[in-house]
Amino acid sequence: MTDDIHRLDAEIRLRPVTMDDAAPLAASLARSRAYMQPWEPVRPDRFYTEQGQRERLAGLLADRAAGRAHAWVLADEEDRAVGGFNLNGVVLGPWCSAALGYWVDVEYAGRGLATAAVRRICEVAGDRLGLHRIEAGTMLENAASQRVLAKCGFEEYGTAPRFLHINGGWRDHRLFQRILHDGPPRR
Numbered sequence: 001m002t003d004d005i006h007r008l009d010a011e012i013r014l015r016p017v018t019m020d021d022a023a024p025l026a027a028s029l030a031r032s033r034a035y036m037q038p039w040e041p042v043r044p045d046r047f048y049t050e051q052g053q054r055e056r057l058a059g060l061l062a063d064r065a066a067g068r069a070h071a072w073v074l075a076d077e078e079d080r081a082v083g084g085f086n087l088n089g090v091v092l093g094p095w096c097s098a099a100l101g102y103w104v105d106v107e108y109a110g111r112g113l114a115t116a117a118v119r120r121i122c123e124v125a126g127d128r129l130g131l132h133r134i135e136a137g138t139m140l141e142n143a144a145s146q147r148v149l150a151k152c153g154f155e156e157y158g159t160a161p162r163f164l165h166i167n168g169g170w171r172d173h174r175l176f177q178r179i180l181h182d183g184p185p186r187r
Helices: 019-031 033-039 050-065 113-127 144-149
Strands: 011-015 069-076 081-091 098-104 133-139 154-168 169-179
Touching: 011 113, 019 033, 019 050, 019 081, 019 113, 019 133, 069 113, 081 113, 098 113, 113 144, 133 144, 133 154, 144 169
Parallel strands: 098 133
Antiparallel strands: 011 069, 069 081, 081 098, 133 169, 154 169
């Protein structure tokens, strides 16, 4: 259902994450560590290793199998993962909602890839997964991520004080949502 591969530009595709992505993800995350530090939780050094990514991916894939999450990577022309996109906390029934998270490798940032991927994920979430709503949060000063969400039809609906523990402290976040459809729940 969410196993399609989507070409985002001449070099980059959006595809489901696999265990084979552990080493390339570790390399990309390590390369982008300083770039992403202001927006990320403090992570142990193990997170930036192949084994650390294998452990993380095992959890993501188990959540996908259980219908609780969906995860994709940006893959370059050599099929190496250079970014990650997740729909987490998928809840069906009367809520039909999920939370969006994403990152792009420092070497690929600023090319519109996050915008293209988020647009495609919104299509998949509404058309195939039957989700009514996707939410996302950004730190107040993360203008780049806020632009991505605005371009993809997300609307700001509030501010959450001390929402997430990011870069060593509790950080306020702007909250965004996109309503995908107003039909009844499919499941």
